[in-house]
Amino acid sequence: MEIKFERFHLQADLLSPLKEFESVSVPTEVRIDPLTKRRSRIITWGLPPTGKFDFSQLTAESKECFFCPENVLSKTPQFPKEIIPEGRISMGKAVGFPNLSPVGTYGSVVVLCREHFLHLNQFTPEIYEEALSLSIEIIRRIMAFDPDTRYWQISQNFLLPGGSSILHPHLQVIGDPIPTNEMEWLLDASSSYYYRNKALYWNDLVQIEQGLGKRFIASTGKIHWFVPFAPIGFNEVCGSIEGHSSTTTLGSEEINSLAKGIVSTLKYYEDKGLNSFNFSIYSIASEFAFQPLIRIISRTPIQSFYLNDWTSFEVLHSELTSNIVPEELCREIQPYFP
Numbered sequence: 164m165e166i167k168f169e170r171f172h173l174q175a176d177l178l179s180p181l182k183e184f185e186s187v188s189v190p191t192e193v194r195i196d197p198l199t200k201r202r203s204r205i206i207t208w209g210l211p212p213t214g215k216f217d218f219s220q221l222t223a224e225s226k227e228c229f230f231c232p233e234n235v236l237s238k239t240p241q242f243p244k245e246i247i248p249e250g251r252i253s254m255g256k257a258v259g260f261p262n263l264s265p266v267g268t269y270g271s272v273v274v275l276c277r278e279h280f281l282h283l284n285q286f287t288p289e290i291y292e293e294a295l296s297l298s299i300e301i302i303r304r305i306m307a308f309d310p311d312t313r314y315w316q317i318s319q320n321f322l323l324p325g326g327s328s329i330l331h332p333h334l335q336v337i338g339d340p341i342p343t344n345e346m347e348w349l350l351d352a353s354s355s356y357y358y359r360n361k362a363l364y365w366n367d368l369v370q371i372e373q374g375l376g377k378r379f380i381a382s383t384g385k386i387h388w389f390v391p392f393a394p395i396g397f398n399e400v401c402g403s404i405e406g407h408s409s410t411t412t413l414g415s416e417e418i419n420s421l422a423k424g425i426v427s428t429l430k431y432y433e434d435k436g437l438n439s440f441n442f443s444i445y446s447i448a449s450e451f452a453f454q455p456l457i458r459i460i461s462r463t464p465i466q467s468f469y470l471n472d473w474t475s476f477e478v479l480h481s482e483l484t485s486n487i488v489p490e491e492l493c494r495e496i497q498p499y500f501p
């Protein structure tokens with residue numbers, strides 16, 4: 164197997180005012196992702212936590228939104244009749260409909276629950292099971308209408324730092340006939356790996372990570388959870404979904420495992436004083452060298468004076484600076500997984 168975990172050790176020397184101007188050395192590790200060769204910087208310092216944010220005012224001011232139960236079945240858009248004749252579709256408490264402000268060909272919203280706001284430790288596996296099942300049903304129905312739409316994401320942006328203007332928890336289900344940049348990078352690199360090694364990168368990676376035991380969190384059914392060697396987001400947790408090329412073929416057991424892993428990660432974020440996050444499930448139909456992947460990352464917690472976690476490094480150099488060592492994150496989050 165050609166999977167390599169390459170890293171560079173950098174060091175800054177300075178006279179520190181925090182130590183009476185004694186000489187100190189501050190290390191930084193640059194890690195290279197074994198698949199995409201993208202670099203990440205692991206820094207050894209971080210800003211102190213800001214304490215729990217009081218959501219009561221924000222919740223009170225924004226309640227009875229379009230996604231709340233009194234409005235969701237009357238004030239949200241409907242699918243064209245030829246795609247989903249009933250206009251909107253529901254599964255348990257989850258409700259799905261087209262996004263009023265789409266960013267591509269097929270943009271749908273899936274409202275997760277009746278509650279206008281949930282803390283990260285209030286999300287349950289049942290909430291995600293229903294919402295993911297509904298998202299996959301939307302993808303299946305749209306693909307039956309338009310099979311050329313092969314590139315799909317099921318994503319969540321939670322709270323303002325995560326890029327969501329609406330507090331009410333919801334998913335984005337987005338499909339296009341062309342990939343996003345990230346999908347193309349993952350697909351190209353996975354395909355090249357397949358042709359060189361006659362093996363699926365994701366299976367090889369899981370096998371290696373399981374053997375090393377430093378970043379492998381747990382397997383829930385066919386979903387294998389790990390902390391990536393070179394993260395592209397803060398507190399990043401990944402789940403590789405074995406045995407499928409796209410989410411459309413997932414069964415209830417796999418959806419249940421996926422839901423449990425998301426909830427475990429969110430509980431860990433809550434305990435770390437975090438409250439905002441993003442996740443995305445990458446799904447590409449009919450590609451034997453790829454299998455669906457979920458990436459969950461935390462964002463800077465919402466607070467009175469918001470500090471953006473993307474600096475010139477991330478925005479203009481495409482290089483993440485992470486303030487937790489992946490192996491340490493793995494040790495901390497492992498007890499949260501079933």
Ligand SMILES: [Zn+2]
Nearest residue numbers: 228231279331
């Ligand atoms: Zn609401």
